[in-house]
Amino acid sequence: DVKVTQSSRYLVKRTGEKVFLECVQDMDHENMFWYRQDPGLGLRLIYFSYDVKMKEKGDIPEGYSVSREKKERFSLILESASTNQTSMYLCASSRGIGMGNTIYFGEGSWLTVV
Amino acid sequence: ILNVEQSPQSLHVQEGDSTNFTCSFPSSNFYALHWYRWETAKSPEALFVMTLNGDEKKKGRISATLNTKEGYSYLYIKGSQPEDSATYLCAFKNDYKLSFGAGTTVTVRA
Numbered sequence: 001d002v003k004v005t006q007s008s009r010y011l012v013k014r015t016g017e018k019v020f021l022e023c024v025q026d027m028d029h030e031n032m033f034w035y036r037q038d039p040g041l042g043l044r045l046i047y048f049s050y051d052v053k054m055k056e057k058g059d060i061p062e063g064y065s066v067s068r069e070k071k072e073r074f075s076l077i078l079e080s081a082s083t084n085q086t087s088m089y090l091c092a093s094s095r096g097i098g099m100g101n102t103i104y105f106g107e108g109s110w111l112t113v114v
Numbered sequence: 115i116l117n118v119e120q121s122p123q124s125l126h127v128q129e130g131d132s133t134n135f136t137c138s139f140p141s142s143n144f145y146a147l148h149w150y151r152w153e154t155a156k157s158p159e160a161l162f163v164m165t166l167n168g169d170e171k172k173k174g175r176i177s178a179t180l181n182t183k184e185g186y187s188y189l190y191i192k193g194s195q196p197e198d199s200a201t202y203l204c205a206f207k208n209d210y211k212l213s214f215g216a217g218t219t220v221t222v223r224a
Contacts, residue, residue, distance in 0.1 A: 004157070035214075042118060042214035043203070058211070090158070103148070103205075103212060105157040 003027070006091050006106040013113050019078040021109050023091030032074035033092040033103065034058075034066065043090060049074055081113045118206045120215035127194045128223055134190040135218040137204030141185035146207040149178055149189055152217070153200045161189075161202075194222045 007022045025032065031050050035043040035058075045058030047066040055066050063085060067075045074093075078085055091106040119138045127133045139147065146165045152158040162171040167182040175192045191198050201219045205212040 040123075040216055042216045043205075044214075045211060048211070102160040102163055104160075105150075107155070107157045 004091055004093055004104050004106040006089075006109045008109050009107065010110045011112070013078075013081050013111065015082060015113055017078075017081050017113075019081050019111065019113075021076040021078075021089055021091075021111070023074045023076070023106055024072050025074075025091075025093040025104070026072065027093060027095070027104065028071065029093035029095050029104075030071075031094045031096070031101075032068065033094075034064075034074065034076045035090045035092065036060070037088040037090060037108070046076065046089075078111075081111075083113050085111065086113045087111060118204065118213050118215040120202075120204055120218050122218060123216065124219040124221070126221045126223060127191075129194060129196060131194055132190065132192045133194060133220065134188050135202065135220075137187045137189070137215055139185050139187075139204070139206035139213075140208075141183060143208045144182045144206075145209065147180055147182075147187050148205040148207065148212060149187070150203040150205065151200045152203055158203060189218075191220070194220075196222050196224055198222050 004025045013019050033048040034046040044060050046064050049055045049068040065077045089109045092103045094101045094103045149161040150158040162178045164180040169180040171178050177190045180187045199222045201217040203217045205214045
């Protein structure tokens with residue numbers, strides 16, 4: 001069975017803290033993604049990676065960075081957490097970039113910044 | 115950010131009734147249209163990936179149609195059951211990114 005695992009499901013962090021959200025996939029997928037979900041808005045793409053050590057900015061990269069040192073792991077980093085980064089974060093992966101490639105999601109990480 | 119709109123935002127349906135809702139997307143530069151079901155406390159799960167104008171896909175009681183020329187897709191649920199309660203997301207694919215709509219939340223009342 002396909003599996004995308006987000007290790008931290010619920011976090012509470014203080015403003016200014018550095019935050020790491022970790023994601024691991026076991027499907028040998030080339031592509032990995034980080035989205036955030038806020039009420040009334042669609043999933044918004046923060047960053048994605050199509051290969052190890054490669055990264056591309058999504059639609060809302062400000063305040064975030066990412067790391068992909070191994071194919072199976074994609075980390076989202078909040079360099080200095082702010083209250084407007086309180087949100088639900090979803091990691092996802094897919095094989096290749098073909099038109100019909102399904103994206104597989106993790107269960108999400110709920111981050112509260114106080 | 116591409117404009118993908120879903121309507122209605124939410125709907126309530128009686129068990130056994132059928133329902134449908136809409137996803138509209140840009141009609142230019144179309145690659146694919148995805149539908150996902152997202153149940154509370156679970157991961158979004160892929161329902162359909164549609165790539166051709168006129169495509170119709172079916173999975174059990176759920177089906178979807180696609181019109182790429184006018185930029186819309188319908189999702190139908192026939193004979194709704196409580197387990198169909200979820201948020202249904204559509205996503206428009208152009209080059210290698212997906213742009214998601216805000217979702218339609220379906221609540222099926224027993």
